[in-house]
Amino acid sequence: MGIEVIKLGDIIVLRPGKSLTVFDFEDLVNPIPELPKEAVGIVLDLLDTVEIDSFGVATIIRIMSYAKSNNQKFSIAVSNNKVLFILKIDKLDTVLPLYNSVEEAISHIRG
Numbered sequence: 700m701g702i703e704v705i706k707l708g709d710i711i712v713l714r715p716g717k718s719l720t721v722f723d724f725e726d727l728v729n730p731i732p733e734l735p736k737e738a739v740g741i742v743l744d745l746l747d748t749v750e751i752d753s754f755g756v757a758t759i760i761r762i763m764s765y766a767k768s769n770n771q772k773f774s775i776a777v778s779n780n781k782v783l784f785i786l787k788i789d790k791l792d793t794v795l796p797l798y799n800s801v802e803e804a805i806s807h808i809r810g
Contacts (some may be wrong), residue, residue, distance in 0.1 A: 719755030740808030
């Protein structure tokens, strides 16, 4: 499986699907797909995601680091309480903007 990459103009939307766990990736060393460096920002769409583990959290941090190293903005769309709880336990809500929809996350990036 892996992460679906959707290009919306100058924004990249990443969709991992129902779960973001170690069992969802064939390449555990580099789980992030090839992303265009010319994009203005990246939105991680976790709206359909209902399960996340420590590997998923590490993958989110890798995506955040990738965006930062390429001067891209990064935000997350999340609504599932279980996933939100994991992000808050790991304090990602203090360093990443979290939104209730992809549209809100894109608006933040285009700011």
